[in-house]
Amino acid sequence: MTDNKRRTFLKGSLAAGTVGVAVGAGLLAPRAVMAAWPKAAFEANDFGAAIS
Numbered sequence: 001m002t003d004n005k006r007r008t009f010l011k012g013s014l015a016a017g018t019v020g021v022a023v024g025a026g027l028l029a030p031r032a033v034m035a036a037w038p039k040a041a042f043e044a045n046d047f048g049a050a051i052s
Contacts, residue, residue, distance in 0.1 A: 044050040 041050045
C-alpha cells in the first residue's frame with residue numbers, strides 16, 4: 001500500500017516539475033494558451049455585427 005502512495009506522489013511531483021519548467025521557459029505563456037478575445041463582438045450593438 002505504501003508503494004502505491006509513493007508512486008502516486010512521484011508521478012505528481014514529476015508532472016508538476018515538468019509544468020513548472022515549461023512555464024519558466026516560456027513554453028506555456030498565457031497568451032499562447034488562451035484563445036484570442038473577440039473584442040469587437042462584445043462591443044457590437046446588434047446581433048448581426050456580433051456574429052460577424
